[in-house]
Amino acid sequence: DTGVSQNPRHKITKRGQNVTFRCDPISEHNRLYWYRQTLGQGPEFLTYFQNEAQLEKSRLLSDRFSAERPKGSFSTLEIQRTEQGDSAMYLCASSSLAGSYNEQFFGPGTRLTVL
Amino acid sequence: AQKVTQAQTEISVVEKEDVTLDCVYETRDTTYYLFWYKQPPSGELVFLIRRNSFDEQNEISGRYSWNFQKSTSSFNFTITASQVVDSAVYFCALRSGNTDKLIFGTGTRLQVFP
DSSP: OOOOEEEOSEEEEOTTOOEEEEEEOOTTOOEEEEEEEOTTSOOEEEEEEETTEEEEEOTTSOTTEEEEOTTSSOEEEEEOSOOGGGOEEEEEEEEOSSSSOOOOEEOOOEEEEEO | OOEEEOOOOEEEEETTOOEEEOOEEEOSOSSEEEEEEEEOTTOOOEEEEEEETTOOOOEEETTEEEEEEGGGTEEEEEESSOOGGGOEEEEEEEEESSOOOOEEOOOEEEEEEO
């Protein structure tokens, strides 16, 4: 049973460019989550999906951010017109609906640096 | 409002010492879930334990133990006989209400010196 994978692991981009990250959840996990973590802080929730449906979006997710999970498997997070404030670690997690805890299992993250 | 507070920013201990990481949470919901995660230098968050609001039994797993007290809204984590490999940032998280999102504390950095 492989864990959550994320690509790329690191991304350096110039301000104003668009970037896209990919997350592959644990197979058969039907919920998928995106979080953002800045230095010295805990992860902050961005959005989550149940299968293809995006169930909740944080106010942190501005119009420049869009997330998709087209076939209910992998997900992409796109940031348009990146700003230096977008520099952070972007974490993906997945969970199964079996049971009430829905504990989330995290991937290694994608570290974004905007120059 | 829902909130998790980890007042200890950084703790340093010498190997074999016991250490307790504090977590205080706030929620108005009667049903909620609490979690601890470990984030080693590699960066990946590792799930350690979960608890729901109806289960106040303390739990022990090897050198790790957890003390959940609803009366003080605390969910503290103790490592007995700490080891260098325990060095990491530890996060407490809360899930409550009709949402799956986790609300994390700011984390406690634990450094265990040999």
